[in-house]
Amino acid sequence: MFSDLYFRFGIRPLMDALQRTSVHCYVVSAGLRSVIDQAFAVLESQTELNLAETVSVCSTQEEYNSQGCISNFISPFITSANKFLLFTHDRFPTLKPYSNAILMGDLIDDLSMTTSLKLSTTLTIGMLNSNVNLFRRQ
DSSP states (O other): OOOOOOOOHHHHHHHHHHHHOOOOOOEEEEEEEHHHHHHHHHHHSSSOOOOGEEEEEEEEEEETTSOOEEEEEESOOGGGGGGGGGGGGGTTTOOOOOOOOEEEESSSGGGGTTTOOOSSSSEEOOOOOOHHHHHHHO
8 A cells, every 4th residue: 555645845955954964853753653764764765865864753663563563562652742751761862952942743732842851942833734735835
């Protein structure tokens, strides 16, 4: 089964700028890690990006059985409401003492995920999540 994969407008130039300037990016998602990894592999195949150099993915990681089906999830199971816990969990890379953050998300809970961190500046960006076909650039 195949499906179309669309990144939000501007993600390619953003990732290119982050890599060019050696700015590290944490992608924190309640999505499945294997799906996110595959999406980034598609992005890398379409560009000259090497996202492993500048992107760390923190998301729900699954275990597979011998038939290749998901059999379990590795703790912690990440939801939109508990993403803030990721910054203290030992399974994920710890954040260096950054003083600034850009939070982009499509849920209100996404905007509070760094409340436990002492940051100088936080820029929050909400994402359009309705009528996407009207605004998608072809």
